Amino acid sequence: MTTDPVELTAALVRCPSVTPEEGGALVLLQELLEGAGFTCWRVDRAGIANLYARWGEKGHARSFGFNGHTDVVPLGDKAAWTVNPFGAEIKDGFLYGRGATDMKSGVAAFAAAAVDFVKDTPPDGSVILAITGDEEGDALDGTVALLDWMRAEGEAMSVCLVGEPTSPNEMGEMMKIGRRGSLTAYLKAVGVQGHSAYPHRAKNPLHAMVGLLDQLAGHALDDGTEHFDASTLAIVTVDTGNPATNVIPAECKATVNIRFNEAHSGASLTAWLEGEAAQVAEATGVAIEVAVKVSGESFITPPGDLSALVAKAVQVETNRVPEMSTTGGTSDARFVKDHCPVVEFGLVGKTMHQVDERVEVAQIHQLKSIYTRILQDYFA
16 A cells, blocks of 8 residues: 555645644654654754654665655735635645645655655665754754754765755756855944934934945846856845934944855855945945844755756656756755755745645645655665
C-alpha cells in the first residue's frame, strides 16, 4: 500500500501551525516516519519545534537530504477566506488551506516518496528529512538549529533538496540553484527641530534623508552576473511621525531593502551604505545613523550532478526542462548551502501566503513522483 501525499497534505494543513506554533504537524510526521523505520529526533530550540529523521546508518557516505517547513504565515483577514483555512477542503481539483502551497504539500510529497522508497527499494545509503517550524519567522532557531545539532551529533547530508514552491506558473518550469542575498538597512537622521518659517535656525533631517535616499535609489549596484539578475535597492518606508505643518522635526527614519547577487556581500554593502550616509551627513550637518541586518548572503550551487539529477526527474515526469534560476526571495537553502550542495524544487507558488491558498491535487501526486524518481536515480 502506497502513502497518499494528498491525504498527508490535508492532515498537515489541518494542523494550525502558524509560526511559532507546532500545531501537531511535526508530531504527525514523526509518527509516519518512525512507522516506516526512520529514527527521529526532536531538535527544539527557544520554543521552536524542529524534526530530524534518518533512515539508514549514521555517517553513511551517501545520504540524500530534504529540507522543508511546516510552519505557515498568519491567515490575514479570516473573513475573506471562502473556506476554513485549516479545513483542507478539496473542491474543483484543488486542496485549500493555509500552507497548502507553502509548503505542506512539498513536505508531504517528499515524506510520502521517502516512506515508500525505503520500503520498496531499501537504498545503500541514508535518507534524511530536516523539517523546521521556523522558516516563516525569524529563522534563527529552525534550520539553523537543525544544522547546529547535526554538526554536534556528527550527522550529515551529502546533498540536499529544499521543497519550496519554485515554479511561477506551470509545474516543472523552474528550479532554484541559488538565491540572492537580502539586506535591510535602518537609517536615522538626527537634526535640530525648529519653526518651518525659520528653516535657517534648524537642521532639517528630512532634507538630508531625502537626499540620501535619492542618492541610494539612483545608484546602479551592478548589471547582473552570469547566474543572477542585477541587484536591487528598494525604499520601503520613510517615517517622521510629525503631525504639525509648521514644525521642522528633529528626527527622520527610513528603511531600505537590498537584494543582491554574488558581486556583493553583506559587509561590502554595509560599508557602501555607511560611506554614502557619511557624505550626506558631512554636507548637511545632520547626523545619520545606519543599522544593518543581513538576512542571508547570496549563494549559488553551480550547475552539476545535483541540478542535473533534479532536472532529469522533472523532465521525465512533466515533459519540461526546468530553468535553473536564482530569482525570488530567500529560503532556508541559504543556511543549508554551508553544509552541502543544495538545490530547490517544488510546486507552483501562485497562491502562497494569499487568502484561499490552494494547491492543485494532481500536482501533489506529480511532485511525489518527481521526488521518488530523484531518490531512485540518486541511489541507482
